[in-house]
Amino acid sequence: MASLSDELLHRIREAHKRRSLSWWERIYLPAIAQGLWVTAVHFWRNLFLHIAHRLGLFRDIPAAVTIQYPDQQRKTSPRLRTRHRLTQRDDGTPRCVACMLCETVCPAKCIYITPGEHPDPNVEKYAKSFDIDLGKCVYCGYCVEVCPEDAIRMDTQIHDISAFSRDGMWLDIIELLHPGTRTVTDPPKKFVQLELEGFRKLKSNPSNLDS
Amino acid sequence: MLIDLGIKLTLAIVVLFGVLNIAGLLTWVERKQSAVMQDRVGANRAVFYLPWRWAAPINWVLRKLGGLGLLHPLADVIKLLTKEDFVPETGNRFLFTLAPWLSVFFALAAFAAIPFGDALKLFGRAIELQVAHIDAALLYVLALASIGVYGVILAGMASGTNLSVLGGLRAASQMLAYEIALGVSLIGVIIWYGTLDLQEIIRRQGASLWGWIPQWGVFVQPLGCVLFMTAALAETKRVPFDLPEGEPEIIGYFVEYSGMKFGLFFLTDFVETVLVAALTTVLFFGGWQIPWLRPDVFSPTVMALLGVLAFTVKLGFFLWLFMTIRWTLPRFRYDQLMRLGWKALFPLSLANIGATSLIRVLVH
Numbered sequence: 001m002a003s004l005s006d007e008l009l010h011r012i013r014e015a016h017k018r019r020s021l022s023w024w025e026r027i028y029l030p031a032i033a034q035g036l037w038v039t040a041v042h043f044w045r046n047l048f049l050h051i052a053h054r055l056g057l058f059r060d061i062p063a064a065v066t067i068q069y070p071d072q073q074r075k076t077s078p079r080l081r082t083r084h085r086l087t088q089r090d091d092g093t094p095r096c097v098a099c100m101l102c103e104t105v106c107p108a109k110c111i112y113i114t115p116g117e118h119p120d121p122n123v124e125k126y127a128k129s130f131d132i133d134l135g136k137c138v139y140c141g142y143c144v145e146v147c148p149e150d151a152i153r154m155d156t157q158i159h160d161i162s163a164f165s166r167d168g169m170w171l172d173i174i175e176l177l178h179p180g181t182r183t184v185t186d187p188p189k190k191f192v193q194l195e196l197e198g199f200r201k202l203k204s205n206p207s208n209l210d211s
Numbered sequence: 212m213l214i215d216l217g218i219k220l221t222l223a224i225v226v227l228f229g230v231l232n233i234a235g236l237l238t239w240v241e242r243k244q245s246a247v248m249q250d251r252v253g254a255n256r257a258v259f260y261l262p263w264r265w266a267a268p269i270n271w272v273l274r275k276l277g278g279l280g281l282l283h284p285l286a287d288v289i290k291l292l293t294k295e296d297f298v299p300e301t302g303n304r305f306l307f308t309l310a311p312w313l314s315v316f317f318a319l320a321a322f323a324a325i326p327f328g329d330a331l332k333l334f335g336r337a338i339e340l341q342v343a344h345i346d347a348a349l350l351y352v353l354a355l356a357s358i359g360v361y362g363v364i365l366a367g368m369a370s371g372t373n374l375s376v377l378g379g380l381r382a383a384s385q386m387l388a389y390e391i392a393l394g395v396s397l398i399g400v401i402i403w404y405g406t407l408d409l410q411e412i413i414r415r416q417g418a419s420l421w422g423w424i425p426q427w428g429v430f431v432q433p434l435g436c437v438l439f440m441t442a443a444l445a446e447t448k449r450v451p452f453d454l455p456e457g458e459p460e461i462i463g464y465f466v467e468y469s470g471m472k473f474g475l476f477f478l479t480d481f482v483e484t485v486l487v488a489a490l491t492t493v494l495f496f497g498g499w500q501i502p503w504l505r506p507d508v509f510s511p512t513v514m515a516l517l518g519v520l521a522f523t524v525k526l527g528f529f530l531w532l533f534m535t536i537r538w539t540l541p542r543f544r545y546d547q548l549m550r551l552g553w554k555a556l557f558p559l560s561l562a563n564i565g566a567t568s569l570i571r572v573l574v575h
């Protein structure tokens with residue numbers, strides 16, 4: 001095996017040797033001209049397209065790869081783990097049966113559920129309050145995976161989450177059922193508890209994104 | 212006498228404001244051109260509106276200008292002017308303040324000798340479109356360009372911190388390496404046209420070679436042109452020759468500067484870019500000459516104005532080219548820079564002198 005390692009060593013040494021540049025390469029000017037050609041072609045092509053876009057031409061050929069972020073949003077894949085929401089039954093009450101699996105599995109311990117007794121004996125329990133502290137959440141998606149009722153999903157496509165305080169990162173059950181009802185400047189409410197009747201009344205909320 | 216003074220003053224004001232405006236616009240060009248080159252959009256957010264109802268049309272214009280990013284230079288100036296004017300404790304306050312003024316003054320003063328048009332005949336007077344008609348204009352420009360480095364070295368030394376001293380020293384050695392190549396590469400031009408007067412050099416470039424090629428510097432001095440442009444780019448202290456500034460390693464000679472004093476150094480870079488573009492145009496690309504256009508097609512006044520236009524177009528092209536080079540090439544390593552300056556540019560420019568002299572003697 002010694003011969004093999006010798007050969008290997010030789011090949012490594014060869015690979016490490018620097019090839020000396022030819023005269024043509026050493027005067028740099030051809031390479032510089034090539035580089036300038038590449039950038040100049042990009043420049044004139046994009047400049048033409050920018051002007052054409054202003055005149056309403058060639059709109060389907062982009063002149064820049066930029067996404068003007070607050071104005072334009074990047075199209076996200078549906079499987080991207082974005083902010084959570086709670087799914088609803090037909091009458092607007094949460095699907096959640098307060099089995100506490102998500103609260104248990106959560107590695108960041110950011111889910112807080114208050115269970116309540118459901119009048120329907122087939123359902124047994126429901127969540128009176130369901131709070132997520134996004135300041136702690138690590139977006140692992142375990143809560144979605146573990147849920148037996150498909151009650152929590154991470155598909156709102158909301159990812160520009162910001163707040164003025166740590167408490168502002170807190171999501172109560174109303175915000176989770178109807179994403180986008182609370183604005184950034186609203187004072188955060190913790191552990192909001194609603195009875196089943198209360199959830200049914202929420203259904204008339206115009207910003208109900210749930211299908 | 213008074214009229215002459217008035218004419219000179221007008222020319223001086225036109226050139227000063229022209230250059231300062233072009234330099235200001237270059238900050239916009241730098242942002243926008245680099246963006247367009249790199250498939251980006253670039254600065255387009257700075258905008259302000261007037262609060263009154265009647266200002267609606269003005270606001271419309273402002274929105275359009277803001278969308279083009281043209282209000283960013285304004286925002287820059289406001290930011291620079293309202294920043295704290297900081298002088299380090301170890302620094303020398305007088306020299307520290309003097310340095311940016313020195314560098315911007317000499318860069319601007321060099322424009323006095325740049326002719327931007329043919330003699331304009333108005334009201335029976337021939338007005339040379341050049342602020343100062345100096346017989347040895349070329350030497351004057353080179354001299355001022357060399358003195359400009361004092362501002363940089365002074366800034367480095369007067370700041371009294373290690374990195375700025377290092378930046379100043381780098382600037383000094385870089386200038387030394389390139390100033391020589393710059394001057395020597397121009398001797399070929401002087402030999403060929405037989406004069407140091409820039410206006411006269413441009414006039415002699417109006418002749419033609421074998422009847423159809425304009426006798427521009429780039430055609431009679433191709434090697435000199437490449438050498439000059441390389442050395443002149445090094446003179447502007449911008450990428451790929453921005454060793455004195457070297458943003459990723461040492462911030463350079465202006466590391467301690469803030470506010471408008473820093474702004475002056477920034478302005479100097481752009482003014483020097485304009486200067487170098489103007490010099491390239493004048494020495495190698497026929498200045499205000501329009502090739503293949505006979506001087507008797509239009510009246511002399513129109514021809515002179517067309518010449519100014521031609522000069523501006525050529526200047527614009529070289530500004531574009533230098534900006535493209537600045538955003539295309541990576542920075543040289545320090546030893547590579549020195550090797551290029553002393554071992555490549557300098558001997559080549561000496562060879563250029565020899566070859567030019569030989570051809571000149573054989574042709575005559």
